[in-house]
Amino acid sequence: MNLLVTKSIIIILFLSTLSTLLADDHKMQSIDSQQISATKIISETDIEFVKLLRLAEKGNVEAQFKIGWMYGKGQGVSQDYTKTIEWYQKAASQGHANAQYNLGVMYMDGEGISQNYTKAVKWYTKAADQGQSNAQYNLAILYNNGRGVPQDYLRAIDLYQKSANQGNVGAQRNMANIYNDGEGVPKNFNKAAEWFEKAAIQGDAISQYNLGTMYLFNRGVPQDYFNAAEWFEKAASQGYVDAQYNLGVLYRDGLGFDQDYIKAKKWFKLACDNGDTQGCGQYIALNQ
Secondary structure, eight states: OEEEEETTEEEEEOOOOOOOOOOOGGGSOEETTEEOOTTSOHHHHHHHHHHHHHHHHTTOHHHHHHHHHHHHHTSSSOOOHHHHHHHHHHHHHTTOHHHHHHHHHHHHHTSSSOOOHHHHHHHHHHHHHTTOHHHHHHHHHHHHHTSSSOOOHHHHHHHHHHHHHTTOHHHHHHHHHHHHHTSSSOOOHHHHHHHHHHHHHTTOHHHHHHHHHHHHTTSSSOOOHHHHHHHHHHHHTTTOHHHHHHHHHHHHHTSSSOOOHHHHHHHHHHHHHTTOHHHHHHHHHHTO
16 A cells, blocks of 8 residues: 655555455356246245255256255245255366356355355356456455465466456456566556556446545656546545545546635535545635
8 A cells, every 4th residue: 555645635545455256147048948037026026936946956067056056045935045056066066167156255254154265266267267357356366465375476467467358357457566566577657657557447436546646746647637527526426525525626626627615615615524534624714
């Protein structure tokens, strides 16, 4: 994490935490030409579940994954992590990438099973080798932090890159952080800005804020107060407090556009309402 303070502008670059979203079932709906909806109420899924279970017991890998997902979510059946793991393992053993990924998540989080980073690495690796971007991302973080495997920045970067190239926002942001901090690679602010922009375009508020800060400080991109304000506003509109505060500063000081105390007060007030004490102080000062 880097903390740079210049006048009233703050930049905070975050290394994102482990992503633990389970692979959603909407990617795996086609099972022997049957469309199985796991979101219906139980009375409507009983017959479908029986049919699905028969397919799973016969070795249908998609059905096995779906059954595991339903038990894990308690959709159409009572939640049962033991059965979730059982069916995910059956599907994973047949090479189902999302089942492998979900097993990795369960071992990583200790969800329904004892936490075991080594086993999480095992299943993430199998899924990552098949190109599962979330598995690549989580595996990268485990290598980055030395959990379940020896710490290996180069391996982490390789996995982040693969995941980021598939559009994984967290991986794109972490690639930006890596180049910004020079962690395992030479510092390269141009590449950091490029990766922040990719994530920012996808709506990632942290990346929008960091890209705005890079425009503000001529870091990897030409200094441009207008572009800085544009990205700050995108992040601020998502409730990102530091971006709200920085917009207040830009409007207060007339950086990138005409000085506007009304808009400055608006953004300082929003930052204050979200718990930023500096924003509160600036809002009070402008109202005196």
